[in-house]
Amino acid sequence: MLFNSFIFLFGFLPVALLSHWLVERFRPDWRLPLLAFLSFIFYGYWDWRFIPLLALSILVNWIVAQSFIRTGRSILIPLAIGANLAVLAVFKYFNFFADLANLIPGLHAPHYDIALPLGISFFTFHHIMYLTDLKAGKAPRYDLVRYSLYIGFFPQVLAGPLVRWSEIMHQFEERPYLRPDAAERVARGLMLLVCGLAKKVFIGDQLAEYVNPVFQAAEAGKAIAMGEAWQATLGFTFQIYFDFSGYTDMALGLALLFGIVLPQNFDAPYRSVSLQDFWRRWHMTLSRFLRDYLYIAMGGNRKGLAMQVAALFATMTLGGLWHGAGLTFVAWGAAHGAVLGAGVLWRKAGRSMPSWLGWGLTFAFVMLTWVLFRATSFEAAIRVYEGLLGLGPQGFAFKWRAIALAAAVAVIGPTAWTFVHKMPPQRWIAVAFAVLLVMVLFKVGDDANYEFIYFQF
Structure with a gap:
């Protein structure tokens, strides 16, 4: 179920909160099993057939961890990590690799329509973080209950943030509603939830209406006019931010309601003055995962400049x-890797750049590469790029209002986390958030909800 759906907001969430409060009050030893059970119910709502996959994934990795602790056989960990990646590859990348194989003359690799389990990339990475640190x-x-909750905790199981075991496991032992700041946490959790809903419904989903028709036309082989291309490119630049950061705000807010503090995932990334700065601010938990478990494992900056x-x-x-089984995603990542490498060489040479110029170049690069991320093929991306350069049909009709609002909030305004935590405990603020929630609910009821973009990853 979507966080921005009536079934979640008026069905699952109230029942979950009430049952959690009752258990915390009268049977605190049941709290963690209850949260694990609720997380499986939440995950299974999408498709109950994927519950065994999640349960088996948790059970097998937990058994491997126990076996490693008991026997000390280090080979168990790389075998388990390899098995996790193999399962991810089968569900997410089988047809992608089949397409690559079919480029070789004489090969005819089959295609299979395999449903992609929601959140599989995220819970696979959680397994990898724990197993690597265990080794x-x-x-x-x-124990199995705590490990199950670490992997499957419902606010973050589908699209993150990617949480290290050291950030969350100790919180499971707390009595969250007995803390002196319990009421403040609940209030700020509700405010974050409302902020995330508002970002998703009022900005992200509105920008989708600017973006989707243009990219669909490009995918259908139609030439794109200059105004349409800039509308779609700028629109998606802010759509993906408000869609994903809105989800993250909701996840952090929901976790607070249940007494858990999750790490932030965004820190005003479109104010970045370099690409390195951008990746310190965008999808921060993925950035540190890639740094700590991949980049450093490859040698990082310890083996010379070339390495x-x-x-x-x-x-x-x-x-x-990781973001998607397509060469456009590979090209998007490679472009960022190449420019990050160029940034290292620039700094090693002792060069500098005015911050305003760094911001402009960074924003332009990120915006232009989002075209590769959004397009479903290189042909569609090229049509959009041609439109940006004015090589398509004549015309500069440009829908700008939602883009202007999104740009102002993203570039000038504070993050939702900062905004919420600076709010003083005033009655008028509570009333304002209540009114905003009502407005969001009317909008949710009026329009078809868009799924979150990162659910496909």
Whole structure:
């Protein structure tokens, strides 16, 4: 179920909160099993047939962890990580690799219509983080209930944020409603939930109406006029931010309602003055995963400049492939890896750049590469690029109002996390958020809800 759906807001969430409060009040030892059960119910709502996959994934990885702790056989961890990646490859990349194989003359690899389980990339990465740290002697043993909740906690199971075990496991032991700041946490959680809903419904979904028709026309082989191309490119630049950061705000807010603090995932990325700065601010938990578990594992900056640049390029290219089983995603990641590598060389040479110029170049690069991310083929991306250069049909009709609002909020305004945590406890603020929630609910009821973009990854 979507966070921005009536079934979640008026069905699952109230029942979950009430049952969690009752258990926390009268049977606190049931709290974690209840949260795990609720998380499986939430996950299974999409398709109950994927519940066994999630349950088996948790059980097998937990058994491997227990076996490693008991026997000390280090081979168990890389075997388990390889198995996790193999399962991910089968569900997400089988047809992609089949297409690549079919480029070789004489090969005819079959295609299979395999449904992609929601959240499989995210819970696979959670397994990898824990198992890697366990092998390194950093992570302790956890029982099956706690490990299940770490992997499947419903606010973050579908699209993150990617949470390290060290950030969340100790919170499971707390009595969240007995904390002196419990009421404040609940209030700020509700405010974050409303902010995320508003960002998704009032900005992200409105921009989708600017973006989708243009990219669909490009995919259908139609030439794109200059105004349409700029509308779609700028629109998607802000759509993906408000869609994904809105989801993250909701996830962080929901977790707070249940006594859990999740890490932030966005920090005003469109104010970045370099591409390195952008990746410190955009999808921050994925960036640190790629850094700590891939880039550093490849050698990072410890084995010379050439290896550092190569590791950056390989990390970002694989990061692009993680986002989707398509060569456009690979090209998007490779482009970011190449420019990040160029940034390393620039800094090593002692060069500098005015911040305003760095911001302009960074924003332009990120915006233009989003075309590769959004387009379903290189042909469609090229048609959009041709439109941006004025090589398509004449005409500069440009829908700008929603884009202007989105740009102002994204570039000038504070993040939702900062905004909510600076709000003083005033009655008028509570009333204002209540009115905003009512407006969001009317909008949700009026329009068809768009799924979150990152659910497909």
